Amino acid sequence: MTPSKPPIIIINENYDDDEGLPHPYTSRPMSGVPLKSSQDDEYDTGKAWLVLVAAFFGQMLIFGVELTFGLYSVAYQEAFHQSESVISWVGAISYGVMFIIGPLASILISRMGVQIAMTVAGGLAVLGYITSYFAQDHFHLYISFGVLVGAGMGIGFLSCYAILPDYFRKYLRMASIIVSIGGGVGIFFFNAVFQHLIEEYGWRGSMLINAGICMHIFLFALIMKSRRRDPSVRKPTIAEIMGVHVLANVKFRIFLLHVFLWNVGFIIVFTLLNSFVIARSGLTTEEAALIGMFVGILNTVGRITSVPLERFVSPVKVYVVTTLLMGVCQMGIAAGMSQIGYGVPASAAGFFFGVMICYLVPVIGEFVGFDNLSPALGYSNFMQGVGALVGTPLLAMLEGGTKFVLGGGITTASGVVIGYAAWRHLRDAHRTAVLGVDSGTGLNKLGADDIGGGYVLPSSTIDAPSVKYSKNLGEMT
Numbered sequence: 001m002t003p004s005k006p007p008i009i010i011i012n013e014n015y016d017d018d019e020g021l022p023h024p025y026t027s028r029p030m031s032g033v034p035l036k037s038s039q040d041d042e043y044d045t046g047k048a049w050l051v052l053v054a055a056f057f058g059q060m061l062i063f064g065v066e067l068t069f070g071l072y073s074v075a076y077q078e079a080f081h082q083s084e085s086v087i088s089w090v091g092a093i094s095y096g097v098m099f100i101i102g103p104l105a106s107i108l109i110s111r112m113g114v115q116i117a118m119t120v121a122g123g124l125a126v127l128g129y130i131t132s133y134f135a136q137d138h139f140h141l142y143i144s145f146g147v148l149v150g151a152g153m154g155i156g157f158l159s160c161y162a163i164l165p166d167y168f169r170k171y172l173r174m175a176s177i178i179v180s181i182g183g184g185v186g187i188f189f190f191n192a193v194f195q196h197l198i199e200e201y202g203w204r205g206s207m208l209i210n211a212g213i214c215m216h217i218f219l220f221a222l223i224m225k226s227r228r229r230d231p232s233v234r235k236p237t238i239a240e241i242m243g244v245h246v247l248a249n250v251k252f253r254i255f256l257l258h259v260f261l262w263n264v265g266f267i268i269v270f271t272l273l274n275s276f277v278i279a280r281s282g283l284t285t286e287e288a289a290l291i292g293m294f295v296g297i298l299n300t301v302g303r304i305t306s307v308p309l310e311r312f313v314s315p316v317k318v319y320v321v322t323t324l325l326m327g328v329c330q331m332g333i334a335a336g337m338s339q340i341g342y343g344v345p346a347s348a349a350g351f352f353f354g355v356m357i358c359y360l361v362p363v364i365g366e367f368v369g370f371d372n373l374s375p376a377l378g379y380s381n382f383m384q385g386v387g388a389l390v391g392t393p394l395l396a397m398l399e400g401g402t403k404f405v406l407g408g409g410i411t412t413a414s415g416v417v418i419g420y421a422a423w424r425h426l427r428d429a430h431r432t433a434v435l436g437v438d439s440g441t442g443l444n445k446l447g448a449d450d451i452g453g454g455y456v457l458p459s460s461t462i463d464a465p466s467v468k469y470s471k472n473l474g475e476m477t
Contacts, residue, residue, distance in 0.1 A: 042227075048167035052175055054223040055160040056182040058118070061216060062153045062160075064186030064193075065125075066095050070274035070292060071194050074285055075203040077275065080138050084275050085396040087138060091271045093146030096389030098154035099263075102381025103242055105158040106374050110236070113226040114163040117155050122217030124152030129211035133204050156217055158381060159224065161361060162374045166227045172370060173362050177310060180358040181303040187270070187350075188296025195289040243375020251367045252376065254421040256383045258414045262323060263387025265410030268395050268403060269295065269330060269349055277342050280400065291343045295350035302354025315359040316366055316426070320419045322356040327412030334401025334408075367425065 069091035076087045109117045128148030135141050160179055168175045197206035246252055273295070274288040302322075309318065329352060332345030361377065368376045391410075395403040 043167060043169040044171050048175075051163055051167050051224055052178060054220040055163060055179045058156055058160045058217065058220045058224075059179050059182035060186035060189070061213065062098075062157050062186070063183035064190030065149065065210070065214075066091075066098060066153055067183075067187050067270040067296075068190050068194055068292065069094070069271050071191065071198060071285075071289060072203060073271065074275055074278065074288075075198055076138065076141065079203060082138055084272065084279075085393060088271060088392050088396040090138060090141045090146055092389050092392035093142055094150035094153070095267060095271070095392070096385040097147055097150030098157060099381040099383075099385030099388065101151050101154040102158055102378035102385070103375075105155040105381075106162075106242065106378035108155065109159060109162045109226075109374065114159045114166075115221050115225045117159045117162075118217060118221035118224055121152045121154075121156035121159065122214060122221060124148050124155070125214040125217060126152075126211045128152060129207050129214060133207040152214070152217075154381065154385075156220075158374070158377060161377055163224045163226065165370065165373065173315075173365065174307065174310070176361040177303075177307055177358045180361070181300065181307075183357065184296065184300035184303040184354050186296075187299050188293050191289060191293040191296050195286070242378070243372055246368045246372050246376045246379065249368050251421045251424050252364075252379075254417060254424075255364070255367055256379060258323075258418040258421065259380050259383040260387040261414035261417060262326070262411050263384045264391030264394075265407040265414065266326060266330060266349075266353065267388045268392055268407050269333070269346060269353075271392050272396055272403065273333070273342070273346060276401075276403070277336070277339075281337065281339075281342070283339060287339055291339060291346060294343055294347045298347040299350040299354040302351040302356075303358045306355045306358035309355070310359070310362070314426075315362045316422045319356055319359040319363050320415060320422050322352040322359075323418055324412055324415035325352040326356060327408045327410075327415060329408075330411055331405050331408030334404040336401075367421070 073084070073087050073091060076082070076090060077084060080087070105117065108120065125148070128144050128150075131144040131148065132141060135144060161176060164172060164175050164179065194206065194210075197209055201209065270292075274285070274292060277283050277288050277291060278285065306318075326349050329345045329349035333342060333349070336342035336345065360380070361373070364376050364380060365373055391407070395407050398406065
């Protein structure tokens with residue numbers, strides 16, 4: 001087909017700004033001078049940092065609740081006289097719903113804004129904890145803690161990341177990493193807090209106190225207000241909001257398989273470790289909680305390490321390596337026979353998990369483009385939830401350390417899967433293609449399988465006859 005307009009040159013390379021970080025949003029002509037809008041000065045300054053603090057503490061609370069369930073698992077087993085596998089469903093449902101709700105949370109955020117979404121998140125979490133106080137059996141907790149608290153945390157989780165592109169451009173990737181650090185802080189901080197609350201007020205009393213703690217989400221909502229959109233811009237359809245186009249990206253589909261696998265295998269480090277070490281070695285609940293706290297501390301150290309590391313090493317490569325190391329360390333837990341024997345491999349696994357999880361959002365951005373971050377993260381969350389919902393109860397049925405050996409093997413396998421996606425990504429990094437724009441459709445569909453069915457904008461929508469465009473779906477650079 002003969003192009004009716006000047007060709008657009010598609011070049012897969014990153015545009016580095018003055019700080020050495022890729023700029024995910026700006027389109028620029030071939031001269032290399034970024035196109036600057038009058039709104040650029042509104043980003044990365046002032047209120048942006050207050051929003052970042054709110055999102056940080058939001059993640060701290062969310063993961064503090066979800067990844068310290070091992071403490072409550074022991075308490076629930078004693079209170080309801082149920083086995084570990086039965087009680088594990090409480091945490092599995094909560095963690096699973098937290099991520100499965102991702103696509104619906106994405107629609108809510110797109111339609112109503114982050115502020116309203118965070119308010120809904122806080123309301124569900126508070127209601128879930130209050131109703132958990134009245135639980136008389138584990139089935140009640142499946143709904144109150146599993147569904148209600150999980151849904152609230154899921155909407156809040158996505159909101160904390162969805163708000164960042166409204167306030168950050170130059171430091172967007174770094175901001176997403178800093179927010180992720182909040183999750184690590186929450187794991188070790190709330191391990192100590194919840195253990196104290198259970199000891200002092202019992203698990204029922206702690207439910208009401210936790211409801212009060214979750215009311216802080218309303219405060220975060222006041223700060224995390226989405227920027228106003230141009231009223232002249234057409235409202236997107238549901239399909240556009242859900243970003244179904246990202247599923248055409250081959251690397252992203254491989255990434256989703258990887259996410260499912262590591263959630264099947266790895267989450268038991270946070271949900272089953274306490275009851276495992278108590279049953280196997282006779283450690284007290286306080287000694288088991290101390291192991292969990294050190295896992296949280298090393299997890300936070302890993303997240304902090306990821307900030308300077310990101311400037312020198314490819315996030316995609318680090319993500320692959322740390323996933324593989326997570327699996328290896330997780331298998332080492334099965335060989336432990338003492339508090340130190342369990343603590344060292346578990347803490348090492350927590351450290352590598354901390355580094356890996358901080359790069360999850362940047363890797364998604366690398367694969368599909370940061371403009372597609374919200375829907376892509378919604379699909380990623382969904383697969384995380386399905387994996388966690390399947391993995392924890394399934395592995396809880398296994399005896400002794402077998403659960404950690406198998407879980408570690410599945411986590412390692414997920415590292416091999418994402419390694420293949422990373423290889424495809426790096427292989428495509430310098431490929432180029434020249435495509436004309438169809439004047440009838442206004443779009444050119446990229447034909448190569450590795451591009452994943454991406455689209456280029458018609459030249460009439462760009463202030464330059466040609467632009468640099470990443471093959472990563474939707475990422476204009």
